[in-house]
Amino acid sequence: MATPATQRSRHVPVHFPLKLVSRRMLAPTVGHYTFVRDDGQPLDFIPGQFIQVHFRYADGTPTKRSYSLATIHDHALGPGEAVEIAVSYVPGGAATALFEGLKEGDAIEASGPYGRFCLMPGDANRRYLLIATGTGVTPYRSMLPQLETLMRERGVEVVLLFGARTPAELLYGGEFRAFAERHPQFRFVPCFSRQMPDAPHPDDRHGYVQQFLAEFAPDAAGDIAYLCGNPNMVDACFEALKGCGLPVPHIRREKYVSSK
Incomplete structure (x- = not known):
């Protein structure tokens, strides 16, 4: 079994386009969004990691938001194609406007995976x-x-x-x-x-x-x-x-x- 450091080395952050496949409401102010990479590649990641979504404010200033991956897939079967996140809607928020305005088939820019909030292979806890x-x-x-x-x-x-x-x-x-x-x-x-x-x-x-x-x-x-x-x-x-x-x-x- 790979050590945490070895696992992380296999998941080098990259930039990629995401195409919206579907969305549904999890709560009155939280949406579940399902994307696929629009470059045809899977997103290989360790559960617990997150991606960043890149966009611009109305004045053109670049910005980004981080979202933990909610995707469920079995790494024994290889990386899955879906990229799933939960998005909280914030009144007046630029990211909220971005996500609320997305239609199926629309694309956004993202990067990742990032983070170490993951289960560690060396843990021996009960x-x-x-x-x-x-x-x-x-x-x-x-x-x-x-x-x-x-x-x-x-x-x-x-x-x-x-x-x-x-x-x-x-x-x-x-x-x-x-x-x-x-x-x-x-x-x-x-x-x-x-x-x-x-x-x-x-x-x-x-x-x-x-x-x-x-x-x-x-x-x-x-x-x-x-x-x-x-x-x-x-x-x-x-x-x-x-x-x-x-x-x-x-x-x-x-x-x-x-x-x-």
Whole structure:
């Protein structure tokens, strides 16, 4: 098995055109976009990485936005063709205008893959604590095939704590719940800060993700945690996990900051 450094060396960032294949709404203000590379090449990447979309402001100034890849594919079968991302709409945002204006068949410029927010082949942990808010959950969707392999081969357990304000904003919630029902070692725990579902699942919680960390008894000897999403959540969970004794290298972080 390749080391992380070897894996990253095979995924050198490149620039490429993306053609929109389809889009659907995941939530009132979040769209799921499916692209293919318009140069006919696949995008080989490590789940957890992101791409950058390049465009220009109205005055011609170049800019870019970063989006974690939500694409699910099995690396044992080779890289897939789809390039999937979740896009949060920000009122008045230049990137929002770009994405809302896209029609099927339209092309945009992108580069990547980038980032090291990935599962590491050398990990020997007993459990992963995956914690997210909003579109910060997209890397974990991409990781599902890897997690399935790790559960089967190493017997790891996985807890996904996912914070959303309402059931309508629980991105990919149906997919994660279905995955949990197929895999007893995977537990999906949605945390709703404003509104609970009409018929809550036993694993649904009312509050913020950081309020429920203690329920899962973070273990310095056996856990590795991933934190992705709102910076305040990431900081709060980072301090809580350090307080439980987790070493800093076992608390892997990626903060999402909305840009117009």
